[in-house]
Each structure stands twice: as structure tokens, then as C-alpha cells.
Amino acid sequence: MIEEIITSGRMNPEIDPVLHVWGWEIPFYLFLGGISAGILIFSAYFTLRNRQDELPVAVKWMPLAVPFLIGIGLIALLMDLSHVLYFWQLFTNIRWESPMSWGAWTLGIIMPLSIAWIATWVEDIFPKWDWKFDEVKTVINWLKNYRRYMAQILILLSVILGMYTGILLSAFNARPFWNTSILGPLFLTSGLSASAALISFFSKSEVEKRLFTRIDIILIGIELFMIIHLFMGHLAGTQVHIQAAQMFLGGAFTVPFWVFVVGLGLLLPVVLEILELKHKFIPAIVPVVLIVAGNLMLRFIVVNAGQASRWLY
Amino acid sequence: MRYAMAVDTLKCVGCSDCVVACQTENDVPIGHCRDWIVEKTTGTYPELQLEIRSERCNHCANAPCVRTCPTEASHYAEGGIVLVEESECIGCKACITSCPYDARFIHPEGYVDKCTFCIHRVEKGQNPACVSVCPTHAMIFGDLDDLNSDISRAMATRKWKSLIPEAGTDPKVFYLI
Ligand code: SF4
Ligand code: SF4
Numbered sequence: 001m002i003e004e005i006i007t008s009g010r011m012n013p014e015i016d017p018v019l020h021v022w023g024w025e026i027p028f029y030l031f032l033g034g035i036s037a038g039i040l041i042f043s044a045y046f047t048l049r050n051r052q053d054e055l056p057v058a059v060k061w062m063p064l065a066v067p068f069l070i071g072i073g074l075i076a077l078l079m080d081l082s083h084v085l086y087f088w089q090l091f092t093n094i095r096w097e098s099p100m101s102w103g104a105w106t107l108g109i110i111m112p113l114s115i116a117w118i119a120t121w122v123e124d125i126f127p128k129w130d131w132k133f134d135e136v137k138t139v140i141n142w143l144k145n146y147r148r149y150m151a152q153i154l155i156l157l158s159v160i161l162g163m164y165t166g167i168l169l170s171a172f173n174a175r176p177f178w179n180t181s182i183l184g185p186l187f188l189t190s191g192l193s194a195s196a197a198l199i200s201f202f203s204k205s206e207v208e209k210r211l212f213t214r215i216d217i218i219l220i221g222i223e224l225f226m227i228i229h230l231f232m233g234h235l236a237g238t239q240v241h242i243q244a245a246q247m248f249l250g251g252a253f254t255v256p257f258w259v260f261v262v263g264l265g266l267l268l269p270v271v272l273e274i275l276e277l278k279h280k281f282i283p284a285i286v287p288v289v290l291i292v293a294g295n296l297m298l299r300f301i302v303v304n305a306g307q308a309s310r311w312l313y
Numbered sequence: 314m315r316y317a318m319a320v321d322t323l324k325c326v327g328c329s330d331c332v333v334a335c336q337t338e339n340d341v342p343i344g345h346c347r348d349w350i351v352e353k354t355t356g357t358y359p360e361l362q363l364e365i366r367s368e369r370c371n372h373c374a375n376a377p378c379v380r381t382c383p384t385e386a387s388h389y390a391e392g393g394i395v396l397v398e399e400s401e402c403i404g405c406k407a408c409i410t411s412c413p414y415d416a417r418f419i420h421p422e423g424y425v426d427k428c429t430f431c432i433h434r435v436e437k438g439q440n441p442a443c444v445s446v447c448p449t450h451a452m453i454f455g456d457l458d459d460l461n462s463d464i465s466r467a468m469a470t471r472k473w474k475s476l477i478p479e480a481g482t483d484p485k486v487f488y489l490i
Contacts, residue, residue: 001357008329008350012418019415021406082404083423089384089401100407101383171381173480174413238479311413311477 004312019175019307025080027299030165032073033107034191034295035198036066037162040114042195042212044151044158052124057203058212060121062195066114070107099171103164110157117154120144162188165299169306177244177309180233183302186226193219194295197269201288213273216291220270227262244309253305261301265294315374315457316392316430317485318444319467320367324451327352327365331443331452335369338431338442342421347428348443364490367443367452370395370416370428371476371484378408378417386425392456393485394432399424413480430454457485 006016014021039062046052052059078084091108095101120143122129131137143150166187169178193216200212234245247253269287276282327350335341335348348369356362372395379387379395386401387408397408397417402424409417409425420426431441435454439445444452455464467473467489475484 001361002353002355004351004353006349007327007352008332008346010346010349012345012415015409015415015418019410021409021419080405082406082419083399083402083425084404086384086400086403086424089386089403093384095383095385097380098383098407100381100405104383172377172407172410174377174411307410310415311480 019310020304022080022303022307024300025076027296027303029073029076029080030168030187030299030303031296032069032076033165034162034187034299035194035292036069036073036110036114036191037158037165037188038192038195039063039066039069039198040110040117040154040158041162041192042199043117044154047151048148048155054205055203055208055211056125056205057208058199060125061202062199063114063118063121067111067118070111070114074107074111099164099168103161103168106157106160106164110154110161113150113154113157116143117150120147120150159188162191165191169302172306174311175306175309176237176240176311177234177247178302178306179241180230182226182230182233186223186230187299189219189223189226190295190298193223194292197288197291201284210277213277217270217273217277220266220273220291224262224266240309240311243312244305247305247308252308253301256297257301261294261298264290265297266291269294314392315485316372316394316435317455317457317464317487318369318372318430318441319453319464319471319473319487319489321451321453321467321471321489322364322366323489324449325350325365325367325447326449326451328448330446330448331367334442334446335428338434339429341426345418345420345426347416347426366488367447368414368416368476369443369486370412371414371482371486372428372430373482373484375481375483377411377413377480377482381407381411383407390432392435394430394435395427396429396432397425397427413477413482414484 010016042058043063046055046059078087081087090104094105119140163184166183170181170183173179196212196216196219200209203209231245234241248257269290272282272287329350332346332348341347348367351366351368353364354361372393374393376395379389383405384401384403386398388396390396404423417425417427434441440454444454453464453467455462457465459465471489473487473489475487
């Protein structure tokens, strides 16, 4: 028998008995960050492939949502800070070892860049748009010449943003469940998948719809593969990693994870999407809602499970 | 200078005097604590063994809390003491999730707080409050770089361990066993 108890009555709020310093704000922020990254990657990538006229929703329309999504995400992030009046300290330091730090900087750069990106498309989607001031017009016309460079930088930064939402967590070796480098690619893929689903839902063109449904099916396949790898890695790890995995294999997170994230959030929508490609009638809203909800749920569960997993001593 | 602490588990009786001393000395807000007592029971009845430890921040030499802090609020001070600079802390709690010992907490004023090895006393040549009140003299504080210090001698002559060394944190609080 080994029994280890704190006898002096330590009950630090949010630390004891189970760590829970991160509530809904962080997973919600990771979710919005992931979707924004996905949207920007598709938009920039298909611009580089010169398919902007064939795929208008993906390239021109969806980025309109990004500043709002990132803005809401930043508000959630600020709401999480317990010493929020000092938040500007984030931008007086760059600390490469801290994912929180370079994540904040990436967001700080992506936000204005995504607005500039949208500005170069506005006249395409709203033909009657008038920038009012000639100076603005000149700047935007100038930006249009550099669209390809912007697209390349956007892809790079968005991949960093999408990965960072997972790496933020995997950098904490104190929480064995998070301590796997696959969280970065997993969150990036799931962000891409949610944005592909949204694009195919909003698109009116058959070509675009089918392309993004197909992309989404592949992405979900990759996600499932990564989830299996996540557990294989943990189960082949040390005692603390095995215990962390067991929270999902019989423990408290088993039902929410396998039923809601994997079953309803990945497997069911992928089946529906395959049927859709076979021209069966599926209400378009169903798979997209399932995927987006599964995306959010994945982040909630991962953030909570990480906090519940620990080293035992 | 490398400050460290050793807790003699063969002397500690778990009276919690160190916990109270810390709360008084450092004005720790009610309902929070920077140090605590752990009782570990091992074996099968009737062959049970009891180990009592007074625990706190380990002032890790490879501190994950310092590494993940985005603002340099968590930093190494003189002698390797790990401190939080209140006016640089944004309350993101990355350091709290980084610490495998759960040694940190959120001060009601919003910044993150934890054991400071009583640096304000140490700078004056005094022992940390917990060490100075221990009725069984179970705790030793000192400089590991000084081979004649009480702590260096205790570490050289006694068997010791640290907590979760496998987490790679290089803790500077040791337990004499
Ligand atoms: S014990 Fe925790 S808070 Fe203290 S230095 Fe180590 S990681 Fe940081
Ligand atoms: S809560 Fe404060 S000390 Fe901790 S990582 Fe964030 S800024 Fe640094």
C-alpha cells in the first residue's frame, strides 16, 4: 500500500483537490484560433494555386470571419488572465521557450495581416464597395501586387497558429496527458477540418462544395489516425502516461470522448459526407454542426483531462 | 551561491508549525498556503512505514515554471531562488500548470504566488521562517556551494532524495531519509 495525503489541509483554490486553473476560456480560445488558422490556410493556399474565382467562398468570403473569431478568442483569453491589467507585459517580452509568448506574438501579427488580406478581396466580393479615401485605395492596390507574398506569410503564420494551440499544452510536462507532441498536429488538423466543413456548408458552387467535402473526409481520417497514435504513445509510456490514457479507457473521460468527440464529432459526419458525395440527400447543416461541436468538445476535454492528470509522488 | 533546503524526514513530526510560520511571516492570504505537510504511508499492516515531509516550491534549477512564463515574471533570483515579480505577472497560469508539485497558487489580487525561500530574511543572513520555527530542527537551509555549510554536510553524510526527479526539474529541496 502507498498512501500519500496532505495533512496540513492545503486547499488552494483551483489547485486542490484537482487542478482546474483553466476553465472554458482557454479551450474556447484554442477552438477559435484553430478555425481561424484553418480558414486562412485554405484561403492563402488556393490563392497561390490561382483558384480564387473557382473557389470564392474559401478564398474570399471565409477570411471575413477571421478578425471576428480571433477578436472573440482574444477576449476569452483576456477573461482568463487573473492579473489582466498587466496583459501588455506579453508584448514587452519575447520568450522563445514559452509557447504562450510566441503564440501571443503570432496572434498579434496575424490579426492585422488577416485584415489586410481581406482588404485586398473586398472589391471582388462587394463590387459596389468604395474605399472613400484615395490614400486607402492606393495602399490596397499596392497590397494587391504583393498578394502572393502575403499568402506565403499567411500560410506560415497560420500553421504556427494552428499548431501552437496544441503545443501550448504539450509544453507542460507536469501534466502527463498533454505531454505528447502530437497535440500540435492534431489541433492543426482538427482546425483545418472544421474550416473545410464550414466552407463546404457556405459554398453555393457544386465544385467548391465537393472539393471541400473531400478535403474534410481526408482530414478527419488523419485526425482519427492521430488520436490512435496519441493513445498508443501514452500506453507505451511511463506509469503516469498510462494512467493519463486510462482516464479515456474506462475512466471519467471515456464516454464524453469516444461518444461525443470520436463518434458524433468525427465518425458520423465522415459517413454523412461520404454519402453526400454519393449524391444521397443529407441536410448540409448536420455534418457541419457535428464537426464544429466535436472540435470544440475535443479542446474542452483535452484541456480538462490534462489538468486532471499528474505525476504521483 | 546555490540556495537549497533539506528536510529531515526522520525528525519531522508533521506539527505544521512551518505552515503557520510561513502564513504569518509572508501574510499568506487566508485559505491559501505556500508550504504544506504530506504524510506518506507505505507497507502492509502491521508493517507500516510513515514518512512525513514538509513541502513547498522546490526552487528547481531547471524550473518549468520559469520556462513557460511568457513575461519573465517567473525568474531566477540570487542563489537560484525562483521568484514571481508581481508587476510583470499577467495571471495566465501557465506556470501553475507547469509545476509538477502544484506549488503555486493565484493570490486573491490576481498574480501568482508561492514560496520565496523567505528571500527577504535570507538576504539579511537569517533562515527562512519555516526553518527557524521548526521545533525538532528538522529543516536545514543554506548554500550548496559552500562545502562547510550545514546543508552541504548533511547532504554529504546522510541518504537523501528529492521529489519527482524524473520530471527533470532538478529540485533544490531535499529530503533526508
Ligand atoms: S517547484 Fe514548481 S514552482 Fe517551484 S521552481 Fe519548481 S516548477 Fe517552479
Ligand atoms: S501566471 Fe504570471 S508568473 Fe505565471 S506564467 Fe503567467 S505571467 Fe508568468
